Amino acid sequence: MKQFTSIYDVSNLEQLVREARALKANPVQYEWLGKGKTLVLLFLNPSFRTRLSTQKAAQNLGMNCIVLDMAQGWQLEFEDGAVMNTDKAEHIKEAAAVLSQYADIIGIRTFPSLIDKEKDYADFVLHQLVKYATVPIISLESAIRHPLQSLADVMTIEEYKTVKRPKVVLSWAPHVRALPQAVPNSFLEFMQAAPVDFVITHPEGYELAPEFVKHTPVEYNQQKAFEGADFIYAKNWSSYTQYGSILRQDEAWMITNEKMAWTNHAKLMHCLPVRRNVVVADEVLDSPNAIVVEQANNRTFAAQAVLKQILERVM
Amino acid sequence: MKQFTSIYDVSNLEQLVREARALKANPVQYEWLGKGKTLVLLFLNPSFRTRLSTQKAAQNLGMNCIVLDMAQGWQLEFEDGAVMNTDKAEHIKEAAAVLSQYADIIGIRTFPSLIDKEKDYADFVLHQLVKYATVPIISLESAIRHPLQSLADVMTIEEYKTVKRPKVVLSWAPHVRALPQAVPNSFLEFMQAAPVDFVITHPEGYELAPEFVKHTPVEYNQQKAFEGADFIYAKNWSSYTQYGSILRQDEAWMITNEKMAWTNHAKLMHCLPVRRNVVVADEVLDSPNAIVVEQANNRTFAAQAVLKQILERVM
Amino acid sequence: MKQFTSIYDVSNLEQLVREARALKANPVQYEWLGKGKTLVLLFLNPSFRTRLSTQKAAQNLGMNCIVLDMAQGWQLEFEDGAVMNTDKAEHIKEAAAVLSQYADIIGIRTFPSLIDKEKDYADFVLHQLVKYATVPIISLESAIRHPLQSLADVMTIEEYKTVKRPKVVLSWAPHVRALPQAVPNSFLEFMQAAPVDFVITHPEGYELAPEFVKHTPVEYNQQKAFEGADFIYAKNWSSYTQYGSILRQDEAWMITNEKMAWTNHAKLMHCLPVRRNVVVADEVLDSPNAIVVEQANNRTFAAQAVLKQILERVM
Numbered sequence: 001m002k003q004f005t006s007i008y009d010v011s012n013l014e015q016l017v018r019e020a021r022a023l024k025a026n027p028v029q030y031e032w033l034g035k036g037k038t039l040v041l042l043f044l045n046p047s048f049r050t051r052l053s054t055q056k057a058a059q060n061l062g063m064n065c066i067v068l069d070m071a072q073g074w075q076l077e078f079e080d081g082a083v084m085n086t087d088k089a090e091h092i093k094e095a096a097a098v099l100s101q102y103a104d105i106i107g108i109r110t111f112p113s114l115i116d117k118e119k120d121y122a123d124f125v126l127h128q129l130v131k132y133a134t135v136p137i138i139s140l141e142s143a144i145r146h147p148l149q150s151l152a153d154v155m156t157i158e159e160y161k162t163v164k165r166p167k168v169v170l171s172w173a174p175h176v177r178a179l180p181q182a183v184p185n186s187f188l189e190f191m192q193a194a195p196v197d198f199v200i201t202h203p204e205g206y207e208l209a210p211e212f213v214k215h216t217p218v219e220y221n222q223q224k225a226f227e228g229a230d231f232i233y234a235k236n237w238s239s240y241t242q243y244g245s246i247l248r249q250d251e252a253w254m255i256t257n258e259k260m261a262w263t264n265h266a267k268l269m270h271c272l273p274v275r276r277n278v279v280v281a282d283e284v285l286d287s288p289n290a291i292v293v294e295q296a297n298n299r300t301f302a303a304q305a306v307l308k309q310i311l312e313r314v315m
Numbered sequence: 316m317k318q319f320t321s322i323y324d325v326s327n328l329e330q331l332v333r334e335a336r337a338l339k340a341n342p343v344q345y346e347w348l349g350k351g352k353t354l355v356l357l358f359l360n361p362s363f364r365t366r367l368s369t370q371k372a373a374q375n376l377g378m379n380c381i382v383l384d385m386a387q388g389w390q391l392e393f394e395d396g397a398v399m400n401t402d403k404a405e406h407i408k409e410a411a412a413v414l415s416q417y418a419d420i421i422g423i424r425t426f427p428s429l430i431d432k433e434k435d436y437a438d439f440v441l442h443q444l445v446k447y448a449t450v451p452i453i454s455l456e457s458a459i460r461h462p463l464q465s466l467a468d469v470m471t472i473e474e475y476k477t478v479k480r481p482k483v484v485l486s487w488a489p490h491v492r493a494l495p496q497a498v499p500n501s502f503l504e505f506m507q508a509a510p511v512d513f514v515i516t517h518p519e520g521y522e523l524a525p526e527f528v529k530h531t532p533v534e535y536n537q538q539k540a541f542e543g544a545d546f547i548y549a550k551n552w553s554s555y556t557q558y559g560s561i562l563r564q565d566e567a568w569m570i571t572n573e574k575m576a577w578t579n580h581a582k583l584m585h586c587l588p589v590r591r592n593v594v595v596a597d598e599v600l601d602s603p604n605a606i607v608v609e610q611a612n613n614r615t616f617a618a619q620a621v622l623k624q625i626l627e628r629v630m
Numbered sequence: 631m632k633q634f635t636s637i638y639d640v641s642n643l644e645q646l647v648r649e650a651r652a653l654k655a656n657p658v659q660y661e662w663l664g665k666g667k668t669l670v671l672l673f674l675n676p677s678f679r680t681r682l683s684t685q686k687a688a689q690n691l692g693m694n695c696i697v698l699d700m701a702q703g704w705q706l707e708f709e710d711g712a713v714m715n716t717d718k719a720e721h722i723k724e725a726a727a728v729l730s731q732y733a734d735i736i737g738i739r740t741f742p743s744l745i746d747k748e749k750d751y752a753d754f755v756l757h758q759l760v761k762y763a764t765v766p767i768i769s770l771e772s773a774i775r776h777p778l779q780s781l782a783d784v785m786t787i788e789e790y791k792t793v794k795r796p797k798v799v800l801s802w803a804p805h806v807r808a809l810p811q812a813v814p815n816s817f818l819e820f821m822q823a824a825p826v827d828f829v830i831t832h833p834e835g836y837e838l839a840p841e842f843v844k845h846t847p848v849e850y851n852q853q854k855a856f857e858g859a860d861f862i863y864a865k866n867w868s869s870y871t872q873y874g875s876i877l878r879q880d881e882a883w884m885i886t887n888e889k890m891a892w893t894n895h896a897k898l899m900h901c902l903p904v905r906r907n908v909v910v911a912d913e914v915l916d917s918p919n920a921i922v923v924e925q926a927n928n929r930t931f932a933a934q935a936v937l938k939q940i941l942e943r944v945m
Contacts, residue, residue: 278399
């Protein structure tokens with residue numbers, strides 16, 4: 001693998017998931033692979049699971065891992081040609097080139113503005129890093145995608161599915177803040193490539209970007225969507241059409257036991273953090289059908305499979 | 316050892332102190348023990364000695380150690396059943412369960428509110444983590460206890476004592492801020508279990524919680540308490556009875572050479588950080604009787620003994 | 631090497647540079663040297679290159695490296711005899727002595743006040759740490775020097791020079807903020823000891839401290855200074871004489887292609903971060919004559935040579 005910024009960097013998803021599951025069965029079997037290699041994780045936005053699971057993945061592979069919280073340092077300038085007389089002290093051109101001296105692989109997390117749709121959907125920050133770095137880049141969530149999350153999601157569905165081709169439903173759910181569309185966008189890309197029947201359900205106004213939705217069926221009736229589902233993937237996102245807006249916050253779309261009863265004993269997935277009793281009710285998260293913790297655990301092995309395939313190419 | 320949140324987790328204090336001293340004599344003798352194991356340290360409040368000494372202890376045992384400053388990430392919700400529509404993004408239920416996937420042992424530091432006495436003294440935050448984590452927990456200081464500090468304190472007294480059963484005095488001293496009762500509370504628990512004659516001295520109004528004081532004699536006259544003392548343990552704390560209040564800040568209780576002269580050439584201990592010329596005078600801290608630096612050094616080996624006993628049980 | 635706070639700690643600069651270059655050729659040849667040793671990096675001010683390159687250097691030598699961002703913890707008191715009733719929780723006396731228990735080598739970064747010239751130029755913070763620590767200290771940039779940067783600079787000039795004794799010009803350039811004089815001061819000290827012809831150029835009012843300038847020629851005419859130059863080292867600094875002031879911000883002194891044309895095909899150096907189109911124009915930084923990225927890369931091996939020589943003395 002050359003880099004990991006979206007599903008388009010994956011040549012064989014099935015094989016990658018198989019690799020992740022094999023690493024889960026024996027996490028330290030490649031602990032020699034990363035010896036003497038350094039992974040630098042650059043956080044322009046906060047992270048909990050992604051940071052910990054990626055550090056753990058690097059450790060399992062014997063890599064050194066250095067974490068940089070950019071919030072504590074200076075701001076980076078991403079615009080080419082900028083006259084740098086503002087509060088931004090360093091240009092991504094130098095930052096990326098210099099990081100490439102110290103790191104063998106760079107991971108970056110960045111969030112969208114939720115204001116400038118065009119720049120967000122050009123994944124500007126990530127692409128400027130890719131452009132100016134000379135080592136492989138791993139997205140730790142970008143403005144519009146969270147591929148490490150989605151890879152762990154596919155792996156989790158593989159682990160828990162009881163039929164060959166399960167029905168997976170991505171359901172919008174309410175939230176108090178305006179959230180990115182990164183997780184649903186990536187989930188769409190990975191589900192479209194996975195052996196599942198896939199449906200999206202959300203209130204009107206929450207349509208995701210057409211280039212991500214493609215031919216995936218959208219069902220505005222949550223109950224109808226849930227019928228026969230084997231997996232419910234709950235997630236809030238802000239509006240794409242009225243970009244970055246919160247159109248509704250009422251409880252009507254919260255995931256409850258009543259709604260889970262519409263399904264085929266579906267498993268409940270969420271990328272976490274989850275707002276209890278806002279996005280998903282306690283009764284669902286505390287039930288044996290919630291697999292969110294194992295889903296988070298799988299983040300380690302998804303990251304490890306990606307790092308492994310990149311390391312194998314670097315060496 | 317199953318966990319380390321208070322002296323009640325220690326089955327044999329004498330043996331644990333002996334182990335800590337043996338590790339000090341040869342810090343890397345068990346460097347194979349933690350291989351492939353991960354310690355995650357979760358700081359809800361700042362730390363200097365605890366963080367460094369615990370990282371060092373983990374390194375000495377060959378463990379990986381990941382530090383998380385929660386101040387840089389999101390806030391956690393600790394209340395069961397909460398409707399999470401506030402500024403708290405993740406519930407301790409998920410955070411603890413997920414951390415337990417990435418970590419073999421979790422350490423947590425949290426401070427009291429100094430407002431809600433009941434919740435502080437239920438050690439609510441620590442106990443919610445213990446309740447929802449599935450791996451052993453180490454307290455890096457909780458709302459009401461600092462057992463790693465107290466273990467290092469017992470070890471330090473063992474090192475420096477010149478009589479079989481030394482007289483140890485815990486003396487309140489002034490401070491400019493309202494401080495927790497965690498250090499004195501834990502010190503009480505450990506001194507009551509150690510082979511020492513133990514006395515507390517403080518101004519009226521600074522009585523500690525009865526469930527910690529038990530039958531330990533309290534002497535309101537500082538001079539009388541200091542007479543014949545082999546160890547003076549200086550420490551400020553805010554009022555327990557007028558919960559969280561500062562009742563006095565005058566210099567009358569500061570530790571000075573004049574007061575040390577009342578003792579039996581006592582050693583001066585303090586958990587650090589210490590406000591010079593407020594809590595303890597320069598003349599005392601700069602004298603050979605101050606053993607605060609070696610006491611801080613012993614933090615490493617106290618933490619290492621605890622980690623070692625937990626690792627031995629985990630394996 | 632006993633410590634590394636300025637060129638005065640270097641007994642043989644030529645040999646140290648040779649060592650740095652040898653480590654660059656084979657970074658892990660001494661990976662056994664730091665085994666079981668701990669480097670603690672204390673950042674009182676933010677850092678990007680210094681932090682990453684020093685961590686990398688430590689890793690190459692097999693050392694453990696712990697980073698402490700003091701901005702997240704409490705403030706330190708550096709004044710001897712202070713009555714500590716302000717916002718500063720811990721005295722450098724205890725902090726330095728305690729750190730010396732946990733660390734085998736301590737690195738510290740601190741910036742000048744740019745207000746109190748006398749205290750800044752006494753390098754007060756650094757010297758208080760040196761005074762109270764019992765292990766070797768490495769400056770990661772102090773109020774008035776940045777010797778790890780300058781060592782990497784000498785190494786970079788050695789790598790890129792095409793004549794035995796190149797002409798090196800330190801040129802002041804504009805900036806939007808008041809910057810320290812640390813980088814130019816150290817560069818002066820190292821250039822005066824290196825086999826180069828060295829000239830400084832800056833507008834009037836930007837004269838550096840006489841104890842650093844010594845007999846180095848100062849040329850107020852930038853064009854005249856650039857003539858025949860093999861290396862242009864661009865750097866902004868605030869006024870030393872009108873201490874900490876910005877006297878001018880116009881573009882007249884910005885480094886452009888037009889100015890580089892005055893030189894002998896000079897290489898462009900800068901310690902980074904560099905404000906593009908303020909300090910140096912895009913056209914220069916994007917040209918093959920800019921060697922700022924390799925200069926940053928050399929930071930790793932400069933730090934590694936210093937750590938190696940200190941470790942060899944410690945062992």
